[in-house]
Amino acid sequence: MEYLTVHSPILIVAVPLLAAFITPLISRIGNKFRDTVNVSLLSFVTFLIVILTIDIYANGTRVYTLGASVPELALPENYMVPVRIMFQVDGISIFMGLTTTVVALAALVYSLQFVKNETGQDRFYSLFMLLYVGMIGLEFTGDMFNLFVFLEILSIAGAGLASYRVNMADAVEGGFKYIIISAVSALFVLFAIGILYSEYNLLSIAALAHSMQFTTLDLIALALLAIAFVMKLAGVPLHMWAPDTYAVAPAGITPMIYTSSAASMYALYRVTFTLYGGHFDTTAIGWVVIILGVLSMFIGVMMAIHQTDIKRLMAYHAISQSGYMLLGVGVGLAVLTDPVALANYGRDAMNGGIFHIINNALYKGMLFLTAEAIFFRIGTRDLNKMGGLGHNMKWTTIFFIIGALAISGIPPFNGFASKLLIYESVFRFNPLLSIIAMFVSLVTLASFTKVFYSAFTGPEMPAFKEVREVPRSMLIGMGIMVACIIFFSIFPGLVVDTIVAPATDALIDQASYINGVMGAVP
Amino acid sequence: MSVLTYGYAVWSPIVWLVVLLVLAAIVLYVRSRGQKRYKKGTAQTDIFISGIQVPPAEQRHVPAHNIYWGFFEALKGFYNTMMRPHTGIINDYILWLVAVMVVTVLVLVMVI
Amino acid sequence: MMQYIPYNIPFIAVALLMGVALFIILFKRNLIKIIMGIAILGAGVNLFLVTLGYRAGGVAPIYTVAPEGVMVLPVPQALTLTNIVITVSVIALMLTMVMFTYRHMGDIDAKKSRLLRG
């Protein structure tokens, strides 16, 4: 147990990686065996992440230096700079890790039945695990270049999976767009990393933050990094790839790609708060983030209500909900150097934004799964051709209603809790932003009413008389998420106090992140 | 534990659930006072529109593109402007990326 | 600042290389050419990384029968190696997708072979 606790940061990354590597070998034995191995390994990882979470909330930031003789030995003996790659897991990292793992587990269980009749299953599971590895590594790493490598793993696995239904022309197109924008933005990230390396000859995030000088080159690097990550998280006006890719990705993968956007959002926060926080006046970059957030909210939802493709509609909602997260945390970023405002409302705004990440991963992922359940049974994504599905797909309907109410911020669901935090605190910062946020919530409800009306209600269509409820494993996958949504709805105070507030503190408290590596160095 | 408190406001889902339960109880009570003669599967459940022939299911259902028709008609100018950047061409996506990058560099270098 | 210009020619070359790559990506509609642009962009970044590590008069950082002299920095070389492999992998996947696009749409013009928009 002690051993597992010490080594859990790397095991959480390495075990799914091992699963991805052995999947092509063990699928020779049988499909059942392969599914069992994958699910049990992911459950083991979930267990590890729970252990690590408890440990981190008890003992603070964890540093794990790869290849050193002691895990905590980030700096070589008698030397001032970190040389090896290290994992640095603090509150926000483990928060994102929990989000990712819950979504991945639900999506994997959901996929078991979904891909049963398809070819190329072993490669599907292999890429699924690699996508998970990419996200979790991105969240845990404490090294800039390593972050880039995991970003690439995530992008390539995501693009390959988005084109999984390769006999559909639009699937290939969606995957192609995703890989192109990922490649270009990743190259810009690498270029920015090169600029930072050229100035400080360092790659560790903590050490870079420790010696940051805020020269012009650093600002160029900040702009390149921030905008590349905004592209990956699909903030307006860099969002156009997201509906294309989310719409065509197969079930179980859309929530994963969506969560990988959340991982890019984590990278954005990590860069702006930890790498460039401190003595640098973050008001300007905070306002850039706020403006991107407001644009994402508004344009995302206005485009969403116009769509007639159910998954494109939900993809635009994903963009619009990302806007809330950007808004909440952007307000915190804009007032980061003002302790009074930060204590008054900045911290609450950030709590709201970060709480919204996990809420949104849950209900947005669940809505994507219900959309894909409809596609699984009737073979179309066009809302115009649907109708009366509520007669035959009762569980899917109930799950959809819960998700739609939660995403629209209807009390008592968890979406309301996080949106309330954002409204109240952003109102103190700038009332106009808060009003826009409320209006967006209203339009969200309107557009989900549209989906609900045209897909589930109405008379039973003769064409869909034979439609049955989706298989059990798909229901279990959705059920895991619904259980989490209901838990989060009933205990928002508990969730915010135990996992969200430490994440916010970890973002604000740059010094403890640096001290985790630089230790006693003055 | 389920109450979310922060500085200037409080949110408790339990209160809401209690209110919803009370409302549900009232609704059920009112419903139980109603007529008991309603039966499923008889002529009582058939649709009746003043004796006109009932159209088939496909025609009774309003398809998605007709919902909020007036809203889209009123905002036609906005949607036409909105549709123009959404070309679906990959070059334009990269152009947006580079343009926003340049603007951000300008903002950061000029402001700070 | 001005005295650096003769020494900084590699960095200027990096800027121009990235400019060429972005020109291709922004202006060419052919999907294969866009992929070429990304390859050149990757090459520009690789050149940037590897020039970062150069030390004047340095030798390769390998001790086997090494000549006398300072050694150039090893980390940028490792990073460049990593990025080369990553770029190759990405391009392999992209080309695969272009092959399928051509099979489905009969065209590799970015303007003509699109179904998803709006």
Next chain:
Amino acid sequence: MRQVVAWFVLITLVAFLLAGALLIHPFGYPPSDMDDYMIANSQAETANNNVVAAVLFDYRGLDTLGEATVLFTAVTGVLLLFRALKKREKKT
């Protein structure tokens, strides 16, 4: 319209990159704390003559694992796309 914006963006970005090329450290004289440690200690710590190999597989081993994983991912993705679609086509 699009052409003008694109040219403007391109020229501005290249101008920024050129400015960066002048602001960066002089070519051939980089700061080198981390790398000096590796050059000095790689033989003792990793028993290895090739410092680049020591960086790749020891000091920054996870990067190389990640890079190998990227290659694995790409190959898996390519083979996933090129798989036979017979079963699926029969179904639809």
Next chain:
Amino acid sequence: MLSKIVRTISNQLILFILVFGLYIIMHGHVTPGGGFQGGAVIASGVVMMIVAFGSSEIKKSLRERHLSVVESSGALIFIGMAFAGMGTIFFYNFLVGTPVFGGIPPTGPNPGNVWTGGVIPLMNLGVGLKVIAGLSAVVLAMALFSSGEEIEE
């Protein structure tokens, strides 16, 4: 399929390419080179064979599923070496000082010794296998696809 001259010369040349690639892989810790570079050399040899003989001919002796297995085993060797260090820490170079590849070279320039480097030569071998199989599989799949053949599962 190309002419008989090309095929004959390719048949002779592939041996040299294999030996040279293996040399680069196994001397990665002493001289410039390593798993990726050597693997790319051998994979380019495979590409040469595909060009000379045609993909359908090569397919008879080189199946995707076999390449997939080789690739997975290469990856497993690599990550296994990293896991083997778990007694101390992930990626710990546990072979330094042992008889297997454990010799420690003298500090400063020296003639070089293959029996050094700890786990690095073994990791190079794993990466090499992976690169050979991966790149060959990609090129073979592309060649088969463009010649209109279906690839078996």
